[in-house]
Each structure stands twice: as structure tokens, then as C-alpha cells.
Amino acid sequence: MTDATHAVTQSAIEAIAREYLKGLGGTIREDGRQWNVSLPAHVDVEFSDRSEFEIVLDSEESETEEASRLLTPESEFTQQLLTEAAQMATIGEVALTADIIDRNYTPPSWITAGDSEVIDATFTPYYDKTAICLFVKVGVETVSKYQTQFLEAVAVDLESESILPRIPSILLSKFFAPRNVPRVDSSVDADPSVSSEKLAMVITSGQEYAVEHLEGDIDELRRSASESAGSEFEEYRQLQEQRIPELQNEINSIADRIQKLADKVDTADSEQQRVEALEMRSELKAEKQQAEAELSEILQEKESGYSQKKEDIYDRHATEVTTSPIAITFVNYERGEAEFTIGNGKGTVALRAPYAIGAGVTEDVRCQNCSETLSESNPVCVTSDGQKCQTCR
């Protein structure tokens, strides 16, 4: 699993725009910081209703040329162009061969952890395997921090469903880097044959892996959302605590006024005055009841630790993680056997191990001397008697 995002630099967007427009059959005449673009008449793009238009690469110059499209990291035109390109061909295929990785075979940790150096490495391919590299968009949404987006690349072997952690980074650097068009032939002889059901299943496990990989980031966002919820609740709690004495004062003051009105009813000079006092008293009683109801509600809430409000606030701040698969690259990768020739001052030995391009050594290897499994903590050693391991040395 690998972070597949790429920094939106000026050079990166210029590279993808150039490639995309040419891919549509267009021609670009570059004139300093301005491109004059001509697209074939049949090509229909969202960002231009004309087949000939100009693109300006510099925000300083764009102010004078209103009709131009501005190609800079934050510009609207860049967003439109990328959005179109992003939906164009979501399924693709590459072949991962020894040539792609420049025959740089990755030695296993049971070699690198020892005291020997790799002098030579060769690889003999036996058969091809198929994996998918799934590009998964992961969004984490909270109320306080609207949405954080991630793009993860996960490679899964189609047969064994095992994760192939090194493949995504090789693909990203060798095939999917904006300014680095692959030098080698990336075409595949035969299309993969995998059932839709199987593919759907592997995609789902890829989505799950992507979320697992982002656990640290997601936890951090959840924590920050929880802090926001906590402080919102705390403010609410304080407000209520302040309200309690306020309401108590209010009730007392209304009660006083009611008492005074009661006296007034008893001592009224006329019927009209008595009726007015009674009406007023009844209004005040209603007001008092309302304040008492509010107070009682707050006191009840307080008793429960404002649990309902707390729940509401925390619910509102809940973190939602969504994943969506947005593209798949089928990867044909070679499996076979690698031979690492290692040595130190005492001599050299050759070691063979099952190997897959992009995945490295795929199976456990045992010490030829004592049959102990080689590992980072039990690395291979070269002695004057040949190969040994840490255990039998």
C-alpha cells in the first residue's frame, strides 16, 4: 500500500496537459509561456467549445488575456482538464519485467542484515503471474475538518490474494510519473482473464487494506474531531450551568411579583383594577411555569451529565471513512528464481531463491548448512567453509 498522490507542481501539470492534449490528437505550438493548441474537429472536450485555443502558463500574464485558459496548479482550467483525464481510461494493463526495474533485484533482508555484500544478482523467469494494482480514494469526513482525501495504491495477487507491497511504488515511478514516460514497451501480450466476481472480491479486499494502511492518519483525524466535540460539549455544559442560577433568580423575581400582585388583588380599589391584576398574575404564573419547566429540564439533564446532548454532539462529530475504487491496473509480473552472489573478505557464495519481479523473494529459504530458516535476525554468512547462517556459524 502506497500513497499515490502526487504534488501538484507546475511542471507536473504541464507534463500531463501536454500528454493529454497530444493524446487527443491535438497539436501544441509552444511560444514561451503560452501554448497555441489545435484539437481535431471531432474531439469534444468540456473545457473548450473551440478546437483552437490558447493556454497560458503564468498567472501574471493571464490578467491581460481574458480568453486564455490558465494552466497553473490552482486554476479552474487545470481542474477541468484533470477531471476529464481522470475518467478517461480507468482500466489498464502493464507488464512488470526485469527490464522495467533495470535488473536491480532486491536482495532479501536475510542477506542485507548480514556482513556480506551482493556482488551480482541474476533472475531467470519461469512463468507470469497477474496482480491488480487498485487505486482507492479514501475520504475521511468530520464536521470540524470537512474532508481529508487520500489516494492509496494497493497491489493484490489475483490468485493468492496476497498483498504485494512493493509493486505500487514501482508502478508509480516507472509508469505513472507525470514527467517520466516509460522507456520500455509496457504492452501485454494477452488480456487478463478473471471473472467479474473474483475481481469484485479482490477489489473489496484492496479497499479494506487501504483503510488499514491509513489507520494512523484516520486516528489523528478522529482524535481532532473528538477534541472539537469535547470543546463544543464543554461550552454547552458551561452555558447550562450559567443558566441554572439565572433561571433561579428569574423564578424568584417572578414569584415576588406574583406575591405583590396578590396583595394588589386583595386591595384593589375597583373591579377593573382587580381584573387587570388578576390577568397580570395569570400571565406571570405562566411565565414562572415556563421558567420552572426549563430549569427542571436543565437540572434533569445535569443529573445525567447532559448525556443526551453529549451523544448528539458526538454523533454530529462522528468520523466517516469512505473508500471508492477509481482505477485498476492489471499487472503481469514475472516469477522465477533469482541468484544472488554474495561475498566478504573470506570468500563468495551463490544463493538461489524463488523471486518475483516487483515482489522480491517470495518464499522462505533455509540455510544450506543447518537448514534453519534464514531471516533478518538469522542472516546468511560467508565463511571460509562456504555458506552458513548466524545460528550455525
Add this chain to the structure above:
Amino acid sequence: MDEQDLVDIEVKHGDSDGVMDSYSSGIADFSFHRQTVIANRLLAGQPDTELRSLLGVDEDQVKLLEHQVNAAHRALFDMDGKALLADEVGLGKTIEVGMILKEMHYRQTDGSVLILTPAQLAKQWQGELREKFGMEFVCNYDDEFQAFGAHDRIIASIDTAKSERHMASVLARDWDVLVLDEAHYVKNEETDRYDLIKKIRCDYAFFLTATPIQNELTDLYNIVSLLRPGLFGSRDTFHQYFVNSSQQTLVNRSELQRRLGQVMIRNKRADTNIDFTERIIDTRTFEPNEAEQELYEAVTDYVRAAYTEDQGQKLVLMLLQKEVVSSPAALEQTVRKKLDDQQVITHDNELETILDKIDAVESVTKQERLFDIVEEVRERVEMGRVIIFTQFRATQRQLLEALDEQGYTTHAFHGGHSSHEKENIVDQFREDGGVLVSTDAMNEGRNLQFCNIMVNYDLPWNPMKVEQRIGRIHRIGQKRKVYIFNMGLKGTIEEYVLERLYHKIDLFQQTVGELSTILTRMEDSGKTFEDEIFDRLVNAGSEVDLENDFDSMAIDLEKQQDLSQKVEQFNSGVFEGFDLGADDD
């Protein structure tokens, strides 16, 4: 944080219908698929976080330091454009904001910018942003300033912004960027200033202060809450969790550092590579000759009498008082102009007498002693280029004439030159050496690190201007010792200002930035430094009174300086051990 205090988390895996449909239609050509994947990578990527505008910064005008670039970068990209820049004094917070604003301008996210500063610093901000970053702002003290709704890039004193006349228009619009200098002045939530900042609507905000905490730790809560409401929770929570009962220290420091780190950047001097060379100050006061003494007394008597009668002509009277200690030539020009302009003839006899006394001055003491200084330093200092500052063009002309007569290579620099001419003058001075006689127009953004000797032939009554003069030659990049000579006439206002005020606060040895903290502390009195000096001069009943008055002003200054140092030390103590500086990533 306990598990029960965490909000719920829900994971939803979206269906794969979209990609499955594409799969059923077949595998696409690799080149198109490549474009699709790259486009998705870029759509999900963060905008480029290089400071792209840096290429456009003129390195001759401003030397950007690593900690400043880091601070600007973090404020913009890691803190989402809401940051408290709290570097220790003298590390260039203004430069950091300049870079931020320049970058925002480059990215076209700075449609409207409001910079609020203490009154005394507004013009300085305007000058620095123009000189160092080529950015034009209107200042509320400019004639062209109309209202807060009428310009998009404004530097204003915070008190003007909160005034009854302007507040409504400040609050009536949505600002893209708000910059608040000396942000500790809004520490108190019960003040109008705090209320104003709280109500201003803006997308991005940058607050500057070397001392976020003035009196108590709540100050920090108040300032940070203006930038990031809720970061510390409620006021009570902050107190319960982060402040010990004695109000003197912060507790739960690692959690506090984590939260502060989201909004506050504090670089410490000790962590930067800023290293200034030694500064040697040589103040020389000279006995005026008899004619000069008489002239000085006549002018001072005239100024006192005229001011008592009509305070409206304060500026011109202040000018006369400054000119008399600069040169008779400077004084003569103003006196003649005043005689010509005067519609109602008042004190014309005194003015005529002053002219006679100017004529009577046959030799100008300061000018003669200047030759001694120039000769002395040029012999002592290798590559001895000398810059002489005066406030007045007439003095400048006279000095140039006299130096020419003595056979020196001279250069003149004043505000009347075009910027192209100014550039040529500085180039010539660099190449030919000799003596450059300059007015304070030199403050406008010229760096003269190749020169290390400065003479203050006369002294502005505004210490910020003195600081700016020194800053021309004593800045980062100066590799040699810097010599500063101050000249003054004994028994005159100049001597008081020099000896009793400027030396008391060690003005000539202060690092950039220290002075502004002292002066802004005094700002509440509502008077400028120049006013304070002038008022003392004209109101003193006797020589003894005058001495006492200046002494008490010096005590005030020292008190403010002392306070500002104490606050600085307190802040250093509070944040000791906090890593809020450069990002390790």
C-alpha cells in the same frame, strides 16, 4: 484521550460498479490509462507547496533566511493560512509575512488584505513591503486613503480601524487576509481591539508577536482562540488542563505543545544562524562657537514664544529647532520661506534677527569636526567608505561642497532622484568609494553592506528612523565591524536627545525590532516621540526644568524597556523546551 471520549468512526466501502463496468468494456490503451492514473494522482495531491514567488524576490533588497522561509511555508501550507508567528525579537517576522503575502499574491489568493499595526509602525510596514517585496499598500495616514471599503490592500493602525468612524466599514466586507502586528495588544477579550479582531471576517489570518503572553497565561488562550476557536476548548478547560494554580507556568506541556504546534511558530535566536558583527558607537559632542550659540538661543527663544502664541504652527517650529542644530544653511532656507509666506507679520523682527545671526556664523563647528572624523576613520578602516546621514537637503548640499573642496570623492543621495538614478548612485559609491552624503530617503530599501562607517551628522527625533539608518549598513551580510559616529552640539536639544534619551535606552546597540516593542508600549499616551521631545523643549521654564523633564522621559523609556525585556524573558521561560520552530519533516 480515553476511548469513551472519542467520536464514533464508520467505514463505508463504496461499490466497484464504475470500474467493473469499465472492465467489462475492455482494457484501455496504456497511454490513456497512464493519463488517467496521473490525473487522479494530481487531483488527490496537495497543491504544490513550494514557495514559488521566491524567485521573484530581489535578493539585493532582502536576504531571506532559512527559518523565515520555513515559517512562511508552514504558516501557509501546514497551518492552512492561520498562524501565530511568535519568533523572538529580531528574527524578522515582518519578512515572514512579506513572503506569505508575496506567495499569496502569486497564487492569486490575496484579493483583499488588511494589515493592522500599532500607529507608529504603519508607515514602516508600508515601506518594508514596498522595498523588500515590491508590494504596494495604502496606509491610513496617506492622503490617498479614502475608506476601508475603497482599497483592497490596506495598512492601518488598529486604533483607526476600531474607531467609530471606520469600524463599520472594516466589518462590512470579507477580507481574504488579515495580518495583525504586535498581536499581544489584543490579549484582553474585554477590549474594543479584541472585539474588532473577533468580528473581522477573513479567510486567512497571520498574527505576529514576540510575546504572546503579557501578564498571564490566559493571554495566550485569548490570542490563539481568535485564530483557531476551539483549539484549547473553553477558557475553563484551558485553565484546568494547561495552567498551574499559581498562573505562572504551563502544565501538560506535551499536549499543549502538540496543540500550539498546529497554530504557532516560534523561532529562537539561539536556533538560528543569525550573527551580527560588532557595532562600535562613538558619540562626539562639540562646544558651539559663540555665533552658533547665539543663533541657537535666538531660535529656541523664538520657537518657544511663537508656540505659546499659536500651537498650530508646531510642525514648522519643530523644523526650525531641528535645523538650527543641523546647519545654518538648512535653517536659513526655512526662515526665509517663513518670512515670505507670512501673511500676517508676526515676530518678523525676530526672524530677521535670526537671519543676521546666521550670517554671523563664519565657521560651522560640526562641519569642521566632520572632516576629522572622516579622515580618522578612513585611515583606520580598510576600504573606508563613509556614509553621512543628514535630515536636510540644504545641509547635504553644504557638506558635499565642503567635502569636494577638500578633495574627497563624493556622492549625493536624496529623495529627488529617480529609482534608476538611486541605483546608479549606490553602484558608483560601491565602485569608487569615498563619501556618500545622504538624506533619510536612503531608508527606502538600499542595502549598503559594502560600507561599514556611518556618521549621524544630525539626529532624527524619531528613534525608529535612527534604527532604519543603522539597518542600512548593519544587517545580515555585513562581514566587518560597523562604526557609528554621532555628532551633536553641546548644550543643545541635540545633546539632550542623544545623551539623555537615545543612550539611556542603548538605542545604538539595539537589535532590529527591540525598539518597536518599547515604542508601542508607550503608544497609549497618544503622543509621538517627536511630540514628547518638542513639548518638553518649549514648555521648560528653565535649563534645570529641561534637564529634569528629559530625565523623567528617559526614566519612562527605561521603564518600558525594562518591562518589555521582562515580558520577553517571561515568554522565553514559558515556552522553554517547546519545539515550535522549524519543522523536522
